[in-house]
Structures are given as structure tokens and as C-alpha cells.
Amino acid sequence: MPNDRRPENMVRITTPELADAFIEEQLQALRDQIGDKKVLLALSGGVDSSVVAAMLIKAIGDRLVCVHVNHGLLRKGEPEQVIEVFRNQMKANLIYVDATDRFLDKLAGVTDPETKRKIIGGEFIEVFAEEARKLDGIEFLAQGTIWPDILESEAGIKAHHNAGGLPEDMKFELVEPVRILFKDEVRIVGERLGLPANMVYRQPFPGPGLGVRCPGAITRDRLEAVRESDAILREEFAKNGLEGKVWQYFTVVPDFKSTGIKNGKRTFDWPCIIRAINTTDVMEVTVEHLSDELIDHLVKRITTEVPGINRVLFDYTPKPPATVEYE
Ligand code: XMP
Numbered sequence: 005m006p007n008d009r010r011p012e013n014m015v016r017i018t019t020p021e022l023a024d025a026f027i028e029e030q031l032q033a034l035r036d037q038i039g040d041k042k043v044l045l046a047l048s049g050g051v052d053s054s055v056v057a058a059m060l061i062k063a064i065g066d067r068l069v070c071v072h073v074n075h076g077l078l079r080k081g082e083p084e085q086v087i088e089v090f091r092n093q094m095k096a097n098l099i100y101v102d103a104t105d106r107f108l109d110k111l112a113g114v115t116d117p118e119t120k121r122k123i124i125g126g127e128f129i130e131v132f133a134e135e136a137r138k139l140d141g142i143e144f145l146a147q148g149t150i151w152p153d154i155l156e157s158e159a160g161i162k163a164h165h166n167a168g169g170l171p172e173d174m175k176f177e178l179v180e181p182v183r184i185l186f187k188d189e190v191r192i193v194g195e196r197l198g199l200p201a202n203m204v205y206r207q208p209f210p211g212p213g214l215g216v217r218c219p220g221a222i223t224r225d226r227l228e229a230v231r232e233s234d235a236i237l238r239e240e241f242a243k244n245g246l247e248g249k250v251w252q253y254f255t256v257v258p259d260f261k262s263t264g265i266k267n268g269k270r271t272f273d274w275p276c277i278i279r280a281i282n283t284t285d286v287m288e289v290t291v292e293h294l295s296d297e298l299i300d301h302l303v304k305r306i307t308t309e310v311p312g313i314n315r316v317l318f319d320y321t322p323k324p325p326a327t328v329e330y331e
Pocket of ligand 1: 208209210211212252286323326327328329330
């Protein structure tokens, strides 16, 4: 595979010029590797797969086939943005699969966190493999593997199984155009490829998505409350200059109700928990303390705009002892 390992003396890509030079070199390497064949990519809308898509669209146009699986656990506006950016603006060959019902039906009544994660991961591979089987003449599978993935897998910290999971009979040659890059380099390269800043600089988002922020058995109404409150939180962080400054921020809607009052009537609704954290390595995290003004505003908006929420709580727990996500 070309550019298998990051050269010891490789200069860190910190400027547009260095990013442009990397892109030129990679485009040539991709064209040499792929020739006139077709490539398949699972496009989640996350930073790495988006940058890989943008690079391959430049290199081979519509011989890249992108599959975006909406598992119903994405944040508000995410599938729409993937379609807008890749299909409408970049003219990508994009297959959009709305598998929401399939995932939520499988998850119905499942309370155990690890079982939930397994169902989401397993179903994702199944949907992706089904789409892949419908296509003819695909020889390559593109992946957003980045250099820290390789280093961590070599150090035994985490299994590097980006490729893993596809059924045995599905054999593809791998295409990994950002394999030798660190995350900050991937972002600059993405910007130079024309991706929107909010896509390239977005906060980390777990694979199981909002599913881990809807603790216990996922129901559509509570999931919607997570999605809507998350959208409000992101909007307010952006307005208040916190986007890109705070490492990660999100809402969780736990599965219990408490008494409240709205328009003179008793309510019995869920609380919404706000978590905002900072970290460098995600092993240890500290809590971002928000201004009283912002807290008051968030409480007001979330309790008035999100159906099913009558209380807002703040999670002031660092990691350890708490993890970032709730499941
Ligand atoms: P925890 O909860 O382990 O989270 O303290 C640390 C960081 O990892 C993210 N996270 C995930 N990312 N797939 C991912 O791609 C996952 O299953 C997953 N679980 C947690 C989490 O959002 C945080 O940034």
C-alpha cells in the first residue's frame, strides 16, 4: 500500500501550503492505486470519513460510491448536511439509507448498555454490507484510518478494526488516504478540500450516537428530546463563542420522570442533563464551567422548547470517576 507508514521526518502539516502539497501527492497516489476501478466508502459525516470522501471525489469522481447509513441516532441536521455537502455540492455518488426504523425496532426494550452498542454496531455492518452487495465491480474499500489509530493498535491500547466486521466473503483492497495524518492535519486537509468548517472542526461524536445519551431502553419520544436539547445546546454554544473552544458538550435525557408545573398545570416529565467537558487525551477530563447567564438561558430554552422536559441538570463530574458518555 502506498504511504503505509508516516515517514520519521515528515513535517507536521500546519499550513494551507503544506496541506495542498499533501493533497496533490495523495491524489496522484490514489489514481495510481485505483486505476479505473471503483471504491466504496461508509460515509458517517464524521471528520475522517468526510475528508476521505472529499479526497476521493477529487481523485476519481463518481467511481467513489459513498454509503451514508442513518441509524436514527444522529444529531439534528446531520444526515441533511451529508446529503447537502456531498450529493448537492460535491456531486458525489451517494447512497443514502434511512435505516431508522430498523435500528429503533431492534433496540426497542433493550436496556443493557453493551447490548445496545453491539446491536448498533452489528446492524450498521449488516446494512452497509447489504448495500455493498447490490453494487457491481467494486474492488476497493476506503477508510478514514488515521495515524493515531495505527499507533494505538500497535501499542495494544485499542484494536484497530476499521476494516473489520464485514462478512468473510466480502474482500476488498483498502484505500486509506489519511492514514499517515494526525487529527489536526486531517482537519486542515479537509478545509483545503472545500469541506465546511463545522464539519471539519466538529466535536467528537460516538459511533452509537445519541443511543448512549438516551440511557436504558431507547424510546422515540425520549430520543427526540435528546436530539432537540442537543441542537439547542449546540446553537447556544456557537452563539456564545464556545464552539471549537470546549472539547465536547451534549445533553442526556435519563429514563425517569419528576413532577413540575407548566402554565399552571402539573407536569410529569424527564430531566435534561447538560455535560460540557475539556480534555487533551480523553483519559482525564475537566468540566467547563458556564456563565450563570448562559445557564439560565439554556434552562429556559430547553424547558420551554423541548417536549417532555421539565427540569435541567448540570453534570459537574470530571473523569475519573465519571466517563464522558453515560453508557
Ligand atoms: P468515555 O465515555 O469513554 O468517552 O469517557 C471518551 C471519548 O470517546 C467517545 N466515545 C466513543 N467514540 N465510539 C466512538 O467513536 C464509541 O463507541 C465511543 N464511546 C465513547 C466519547 O464521546 C468521548 O469523546
